[in-house]
Amino acid sequence: MDNELSSLSVIFTEFYYWITVVLMFFIHVGFCMYEVGVSRHKNHVHTLMKNTMLIPLVTITFFFFGWWIYFAFPNGPGIIGGLVEAPHAVAWSELMGPHLGGAGDPGGWARLNGVFWAAFLLFSWTAASIVSGSVIERIRSSAFWILAILIGSVFWVIDAAWGWHAEGWMVQVLGYHDAYASGVIHAIAGGFALGVLVVLGPRIGKFAADGTPRSINPRNPWLVTIGLFLIYTGFWGFYVACNVPMWDVQSGDGTFYSATNIYLAPTTLSAITVNFLMALAGGLLAGYLVSKGDAYWTYSAGLAGIIAASAGNDLYHPVQAMLIAALGVVFMYKMHYWVERRFKVDDAVGAVAVHGYAGFFGVVVCGFVLWGYPSSPSEGFASINPLGQIAGALIMFGLLGFLPGWVAAKIIHSLGGLRIPREVELAGLDYGTTVDRAAEEQGIIDAEREEVGKM
Amino acid sequence: MTTGNVESWSGNMAEIGPLYPFVGAEFALFVVGVVLWILWHVRQARIETEQYEEEVQRFGSPESLNKILDAEDPYSP
Numbered sequence A: 001m002d003n004e005l006s007s008l009s010v011i012f013t014e015f016y017y018w019i020t021v022v023l024m025f026f027i028h029v030g031f032c033m034y035e036v037g038v039s040r041h042k043n044h045v046h047t048l049m050k051n052t053m054l055i056p057l058v059t060i061t062f063f064f065f066g067w068w069i070y071f072a073f074p075n076g077p078g079i080i081g082g083l084v085e086a087p088h089a090v091a092w093s094e095l096m097g098p099h100l101g102g103a104g105d106p107g108g109w110a111r112l113n114g115v116f117w118a119a120f121l122l123f124s125w126t127a128a129s130i131v132s133g134s135v136i137e138r139i140r141s142s143a144f145w146i147l148a149i150l151i152g153s154v155f156w157v158i159d160a161a162w163g164w165h166a167e168g169w170m171v172q173v174l175g176y177h178d179a180y181a182s183g184v185i186h187a188i189a190g191g192f193a194l195g196v197l198v199v200l201g202p203r204i205g206k207f208a209a210d211g212t213p214r215s216i217n218p219r220n221p222w223l224v225t226i227g228l229f230l231i232y233t234g235f236w237g238f239y240v241a242c243n244v245p246m247w248d249v250q251s252g253d254g255t256f257y258s259a260t261n262i263y264l265a266p267t268t269l270s271a272i273t274v275n276f277l278m279a280l281a282g283g284l285l286a287g288y289l290v291s292k293g294d295a296y297w298t299y300s301a302g303l304a305g306i307i308a309a310s311a312g313n314d315l316y317h318p319v320q321a322m323l324i325a326a327l328g329v330v331f332m333y334k335m336h337y338w339v340e341r342r343f344k345v346d347d348a349v350g351a352v353a354v355h356g357y358a359g360f361f362g363v364v365v366c367g368f369v370l371w372g373y374p375s376s377p378s379e380g381f382a383s384i385n386p387l388g389q390i391a392g393a394l395i396m397f398g399l400l401g402f403l404p405g406w407v408a409a410k411i412i413h414s415l416g417g418l419r420i421p422r423e424v425e426l427a428g429l430d431y432g433t434t435v436d437r438a439a440e441e442q443g444i445i446d447a448e449r450e451e452v453g454k455m
Numbered sequence B: 001m002t003t004g005n006v007e008s009w010s011g012n013m014a015e016i017g018p019l020y021p022f023v024g025a026e027f028a029l030f031v032v033g034v035v036l037w038i039l040w041h042v043r044q045a046r047i048e049t050e051q052y053e054e055e056v057q058r059f060g061s062p063e064s065l066n067k068i069l070d071a072e073d074p075y076s077p
Helices: A004-038 A041-052 A054-072 A109-134 A141-163 A169-174 A182-200 A221-241 A269-290 A295-310 A318-343 A351-369 A386-414 A422-427 A431-453 B026-059 B062-072
Strands: A244-248 A257-260
Touching: A004 A041, A004 A109, A004 A221, A004 A244, A041 A054, A041 A109, A041 A141, A041 A431, A054 A109, A054 A141, A054 B026, A109 A141, A109 A182, A109 A221, A109 A351, A141 A169, A141 A182, A141 A386, A141 B026, A169 A386, A182 A295, A182 A351, A182 A386, A221 A269, A221 A295, A269 A295, A269 A318, A295 A318, A295 A351, A318 A351, A351 A386, A422 A431, A422 B026, A422 B062, A431 B026, B026 B062
Parallel strands: none
Antiparallel strands: A244 A257
């Protein structure tokens, strides 16, 4: 920090990630609105609090161990090597607090560690929030918050170390490419949600005695749509946070500064901005058709479209992004209803479809469309290929998503702590509070009437 | 006297590292944080279970539940 140019570079990067954090906050606001809008009146407040309280819990656990996992696990450990030393990322590192860097920090990492941590943390909230929507109206909050920590501060971070890290083993060995986290956030969170849902079971009344599914439609369509608009808005921050804003991408002699993806391979902010919008458009257009104009699914399809194109949106042509988004939406919509009918899974907000199936689709398609592209600027890494991407999608959705979700839910269920009592589900999670508040209000009104009587 | 490493802003900035007070206590702070986090879960789970038990007692009978569902049902006579 002793000359203007290098200081400007560090402080610009610090500010860049700070902006992404603020933007990504909208994702969480949107998820809260969306979930509450989908839930029935008798469950509104519990639904809101269940999602809200994942914020502090995932935040502190991501501070305690999540950030360290990202830097320590790129080799597995045990797949291509051992644990990687990450002294800057342990919770007791001096660099986790306010720090000027000192003489031993010419690159300014002391200034960037905190904003990088925060950007990753907002991804963690997103992963946990995806699961939150699918399990509403019947899960115990205590159980959900443990599951939220597992997906938000452990499992998505492991998959990021494996497949969303410049040195991750999946990038090196499989040629895994997932620039804007189709698999790394969305497929894993969708898979985790599905694992939990299988154990948790459907809401009372969701399926008729003969197994026919009934629709429990969103109770507040305006809240749902505004929520999804806010998620779109926050998604801009998510995309930008997936980039490194300024990096010398020229190997050998000379310099060439560019924005890069997380693998330090070049892309541009323009590219991802256009592709984001074209994918959103493709998703909305396909969603409208496939759902026959259903507002709830059309809005969700906009999000699913972006997710389906995200793995390769650093390199796709905009029309490719649009087409992949549209196909991904048709795939996730059909899968949602097939899984619901076939396996009696009650995914209250369609999170497994929008995030899980669309994300899985996006990772796989990327392997075909970007076949042969380098997965990394580093020498000796596998190039992007269909088999690597299919394996990657299975690892994200199945190995690190569905399996841990199912096992954790099974353990909590075996302890009697997963699902709320049947009586409380029937009456509604907010019923007791509503009755108590009504009684308090009545007490005030009675007192006021007494006062009138004295006049 | 200062609780941290900074006694003046007039020295060489390049030599200043951590700005927070009580440098050296980071691991102890981490342990305190982890213990409080786990205790929070234990306490919250107890509160939640007690609330559900109380609510089942208060309105868990079929008669009460039917009344609640009648009030919720827009088509109920």
